Amino acid sequence: xxxxxxxxxxxxxxxxxxxxxxxxRHRRIGILVILLVYSVFPGDLGxxxxxxxxxxxxxxxxxxxxTLLLFFSLEHFYKIDIGILMKKxxxxxxxxxxxxxxxxxxxxxxxxxxxxxxxxxxxxxxVAALIATMGDAAFLLLAKEPTTYLKLMSISIFAAVISGWTxxxxxxxxxxSSEIKHFEKIGIGKLRTRDKLFMAFAAPGLxxxxxxxxxxxxxxxxxxxxxxxxxxxxLSISVxxxxxxNAVSSSDDHPFTRSSEETSFVTVWVIAGFLAYEYAYAFxxxxxxxxxxxxxxxxxxxxxxxxxxxxxxxxxxxxTLYLNGIIPFAALIGNAISNDGDALFPxxxxxxxxAVIATLYSGIPALIISYFFLLTG
Numbered sequence: 001x002x003x004x005x006x007x008x009x010x011x012x013x014x015x016x017x018x019x020x021x022x023x024x025r026h027r028r029i030g031i032l033v034i035l036l037v038y039s040v041f042p043g044d045l046g047x048x049x050x051x052x053x054x055x056x057x058x059x060x061x062x063x064x065x066x067t068l069l070l071f072f073s074l075e076h077f078y079k080i081d082i083g084i085l086m087k088k089x090x091x092x093x094x095x096x097x098x099x100x101x102x103x104x105x106x107x108x109x110x111x112x113x114x115x116x117x118x119x120x121x122x123x124x125x126x127v128a129a130l131i132a133t134m135g136d137a138a139f140l141l142l143a144k145e146p147t148t149y150l151k152l153m154s155i156s157i158f159a160a161v162i163s164g165w166t167x168x169x170x171x172x173x174x175x176x177s178s179e180i181k182h183f184e185k186i187g188i189g190k191l192r193t194r195d196k197l198f199m200a201f202a203a204p205g206l207x208x209x210x211x212x213x214x215x216x217x218x219x220x221x222x223x224x225x226x227x228x229x230x231x232x233x234x235l236s237i238s239v240x241x242x243x244x245x246n247a248v249s250s251s252d253d254h255p256f257t258r259s260s261e262e263t264s265f266v267t268v269w270v271i272a273g274f275l276a277y278e279y280a281y282a283f284x285x286x287x288x289x290x291x292x293x294x295x296x297x298x299x300x301x302x303x304x305x306x307x308x309x310x311x312x313x314x315x316x317x318x319x320t321l322y323l324n325g326i327i328p329f330a331a332l333i334g335n336a337i338s339n340d341g342d343a344l345f346p347x348x349x350x351x352x353x354x355a356v357i358a359t360l361y362s363g364i365p366a367l368i369i370s371y372f373f374l375l376t377g
Contacts, residue, residue, distance in 0.1 A: 028241040031268075035237065039230070048282050052274040054229035058212065060270045060316070061236055062205035063139040064105050065198070065263040071107045072255040083115030086125065093125040094164035098157050101129030101343075104138040105266075106312070109343035117350035123171060126347075127358045128164030131365060132156050135341020136266050136312040137319040141332075143213055144323050152329075152336055159337060159365040167361055188261070191254040194239055198260035201232040233271065239264035266342065269313035277320050296328070300370035303331035304363055307338030310348065315339045330377060334370030338363050 038049040074080055082100070086093050100108030112129035115121045134141070134156065142149045208218050208225060218225050239260050253261075295302075306314050315335060322332040340347070340359060347355035 025241070032234075032237050032241050035271075036234070044282060048278050049275070050226075050230060052278050053233040053271060054226060056267065056271045056274045057229045057233040057236065058205055058209050058218070059143045060136060060139045061232065061263060061267045062202050062209045063143070064136055064266050065202040065259050066206050067103065067105045068107055068262055069199075069255055069259040071103075072258045076253075076255050076258075082111050083118055083120040086112075086115055087120040091165075093121050094128045094168065095161055097121065097125035097129040098132040098160035098164065101132035101160065102134075102153050102157050104134075104136075104142060106133060106135050106342040109133040109135075109341065113343055113347045113350065116354070122168050123354060123358065124164040124166075124168030126354070127167045127361045128160040130340045130343065130347075130358050131163055131337050131362045132160035133339075133341055133343060134336045135315050135339055135343070136270060137315040137336070137339070137341075140270075140316060140319050140323070143209065146213065148329070152333055155333060155369065156337055159369060163361065163365050171357075188244070188253050188257050191256055194235075194242070195254065195256040195260045198235055198239060198264075199256050201228065201235055202263075204228060205232050233267070236264045236267040237271070240268050266312060269311055269342075270316050273313045273316035273320060276317055277324075297374075299327055299331040300334040300367070300374055303327065303335035304338040304366045304370065307335045307340075307366065308359055308363070310340070310342075310344040312341045315341060328374065328377065330370045330372075330374035333373060334366045337366035337369060 035049065035053070038045055039053060040046060041049070086096050089096050097112045100112055102108070109129045109132075112121070112126060116123070116126040132153075134152070138149065138153075141152070205228065208221075208229070211218050243261055243264065303318055306318055309315075318327070318335045318339075319332065321327045322329070338359075340362070344355060344359065347358070
């Protein structure tokens with residue numbers, strides 16, 4: 001085992017860790033190369049790939065970056081410890097956690113998970129945050145159907161508060177400190193050129209994304225818009241390829257650095273979700289609408305089970321299916337309530353047993369509410 005002091009951060013390396021990082025880097029490079037080749041490929045393959053990359057960046061990535069930048073800036077410059085504020089909230093822990101979880105993206109839910117692991121809040125607040133969060137799929141739904149998004153979030157927050165208080169009433173949620181696996185956040189150190197470049201692309205990308213929300217056809221602006229979106233997408237993937245981050249970045253890092261690192265990780269999942277649907281539709285003739293009609297009674301259960309999968313990629317796919325008219329609102333809301341997005345990763349890392357319990361608890365209101373809408377809609 002050896003250690004290196006890098007810009008004030010002590011980084012420990014072992015031969016196994018370096019070998020694992022080396023293998024991970026090569027897999028990520030392979031994914032980048034494949035996407036590059038597919039995007040310049042002639043015919044439908046290139047067209048579908050480019051469209052998916054562009055849509056993923058303009059419709060999701062730029063909004064994730066903006067949200068995380070705001071959140072990380074408040075934490076970095078104003079030293080706001082939300083965990084301590086929630087600890088003082090007592091009964092109001094659950095509503096506070098619900099509102100944090102309901103923020104688009106996973107940032108608010110991650111804060112709640114960290115607060116629970118530190119013993120600042122009870123299990124009910126953690127469950128409430130996981131129920132309220134829709135992860136990064138929220139950006140996609142907000143961009144396409146803002147009215148549906150507001151309706152879904154209202155229902156999710158209500159379910160989160162009631163469920164959180166119920167859990168606190170019957171299961172106070174011991175900390176299980178013996179099983180918590182503490183990890184040190186990796187410090188990047190100084191602000192890097194790639195972080196500045198990432199934000200330089202994200203700023204105009206966010207402007208274009210907002211125009212889309214306003215129902216403006218940004219394709220009328222010419223090929224420059226397409227080039228910006230594709231370059232932004234590949235820049236995000238490149239940051240992910242070069243990233244040393246395995247969990248979450250240090251709060252000591254510059255907000256630009258943290259935003260570029262964690263947004264790039266999310267972007268790869270979003271792109272995977274977009275491509276999975278578009279490739280299946282364009283090249284395999286998969287008529288999901290016919291399948292959904294045939295198995296409509298099971299759709300909420302399937303969507304809820306997908307919600308249990310860690311990460312945002314599968315959830316983005318479910319939202320994409322809804323927006324394409326393939327699954328009903330009942331399935332979407334079941335998935336939105338049961339899914340924990342990327343917040344489940346730090347939950348598993350810090351409190352694995354309680355993460356599983358909290359996730360299973362979220363499935364109860366998901367089943368009740370989704371089938372209510374399915375059978376009464």
